[in-house]
Amino acid sequence: MKPLVAIVGRPNVGKSTLFNRLVGKRLALVEDMPGVTRDRHYADAQWEGRTFTFIDTGGFVPGEEDTLLQQVREQAQLAVEECDVTIFVVDAREGLTPADEAVAKYLRKSGKPVVVAANKLDNTSGTMQALAAEFYKFGLGEVQAMSAEHGLGVSGLFDEVVAKLPPKEEDEDAEAPPDDGIVRVAIIGRPNVGKSTLVNAILKEKRVVASEVPGTTRDPVDSPLTYKDQKLILTDTAGIRRKKTIAHRVEQYSVISALKTMERSDVAVLLMDATEPAVDQDAKLAGLAEERGRALVIVINKWDLIGVDQRRQETYRESLKYALKFVGYAPILFTSALTGSKVEKVVDVAVELAKQFRFRAPTPQLNRLLEHMVDNHPAPIVRGKPLRLYYITQVAAAPPTFALTCNHPDGVPDMYKRYITNQLRKTFDLRVPIRLVFRERPGQAKRAARKKPHLQGKH
Known part of the structure; x- marks a missing residue:
């Protein structure tokens, strides 16, 4: 952290x-x-x-x-x-x-x-x-x-x-959690949405204290789990890290705690209450998951209190996607932690997202895709010249990060960035954050400098 x-x-x-x-x-x-x-x-x-x-x-x-x-x-x-x-x-x-x-x-x-x-x-x-x-x-x-x-x-x-600052820790600058085969899942959400109940339902035991009183969970609790031969660690985020003064007395929910837990996780499970519409705190947590580049699954808990009408579920899903459109790629699940309905689906999706989180794309396939993208949707004009995209490669995983070499790295419009991101999602079926990095060709500055005297001589 x-x-x-x-x-x-x-x-x-x-x-x-x-x-x-x-x-x-x-x-x-x-x-x-x-x-x-x-x-x-x-x-x-x-x-x-x-x-x-x-x-x-x-x-x-x-x-x-x-x-x-x-x-x-x-x-x-x-x-x-x-x-x-x-x-x-x-x-x-x-x-x-x-x-x-x-x-x-x-x-x-x-x-x-x-x-x-x-x-x-x-x-x-x-x-x-x-x-x-x-x-x-x-x-x-x-x-x-x-x-x-x-x-x-x-x-x-x-x-x-x-x-x-305290002495530097070895893993302080690590952006991604360790790739040791264990899927780390952070359960985040506002007070009293059922985070501890969900963890207990997944583990099939009362591992953490669950209560209707908001803020019952005070310290992050790690729960190891093996599911279909896959090792996981579920972390029920604390309202507060330390039990003292303001933290203990007032704040049952802390963005800081969620942020810390997310930084050592592969997947964030954002738990929301079906009986309450999406609120600012939900959006803030979803935004933090996106900013931190963590895979995100949105879980609507207490759905048993709403009913099982499929049309109602789809209406709820669409309104939620609109409210949280900046994470529109994230899967949305409907569960009841209290009855255990669909809780295993949460783990299934988390494991699948963890694989996507560490996905690596073959470079030849990426460049074929780039060619297809440019043919179907030509790059725009930037500073009076056509934007040229030369090649693409994946430079990192967790989250998948792609570097595109082009002639105007600082001038790529946001709309075109979204187009590239959406094409990558569609091609590789990725429902996790994607990062794009734009670079100029090696030696581009030198070539430009060599051209200047030649151009000056013409005047």
Whole structure:
């Protein structure tokens, strides 16, 4: 599991701007008004040979009684509990505030390593450095003067974060779980959708505590299983990794826990409640499985409470595919963990998806397919020239990743990428995430450079 770094602070100090700067993408919504970020965002970044996951949190408003603000604060506190290092962002132009003091007090109690980021400084020398100095009063160690908006001081912040991370583990950067023949399946979902009941039904024993009280599962539970000569490990994801403070008291469901479990799995089983329509949390979990490149099977539990009408099932399937169209390739199953109906089908599909997850395509077949794709749907014009796709090869599995050599690797339209992905799915019957990488031909830059003097001589 990659180390986790939480970005916290009171509202409107620039946490989301810093998050976007650190991960190198505009992922978090940024507005010059407090409270825009209400949930957590997650993204990976690399620095000095370390890869870690940043968590952007909502504004930390200590002591507020408003229900929404309280939930935002609890999300931030949970992120601190689960992370390895915390970046505490303050507004250096506005100076130290009572709200900053309250956040600092909480962070001191947490016992986690903290880096203080004195943000909104347009340069990091002279008077600006002096503006950051007052935040040493927190007693949280070094203060990094910086400007997230302009990128000033970011490298120093990265250095400080890396210095405070725990020692690197051997498998920390591994994107895919080990290929040892064991299929690792993560059971994920909101509280009280029946995750533990499903695991027990598959194992045919009461291996994990199942209760109607949301949040009964606190720690991830690994359950080995041999099914039709195939070894599996089922992991019933925890609401929370550690039983303490905010985590124990409030949050029965944690995206962090699901994220950690997914990173060591081949297949994620997203369990949903048939009696409730798809909600934002379901979509977020499905999105995390796609982002992490994990095979996904969507399982609608408690179908016995709805009925067995086939037309109703198909209507439900179509509406769900529309709601979660970004993972439209994922199989959808209808089960009842309580009665045991169709639970074996979940394992069958998970095993099949695990094979697809590690699928390898023969290069000659791939290039025949590429030729067929270009003939049937010619590549578009990019920057005034036809996009030329020369050849394709598979460069990785888990998930299947294909590299296409072309003349404009940065200009391939999203629509054409989707066309290529869909053709790969159809040809190889893949219902797992697919990654595409576009590269220029070896020596293309040199050839272009040689042409320039020749062209200049013509004028």
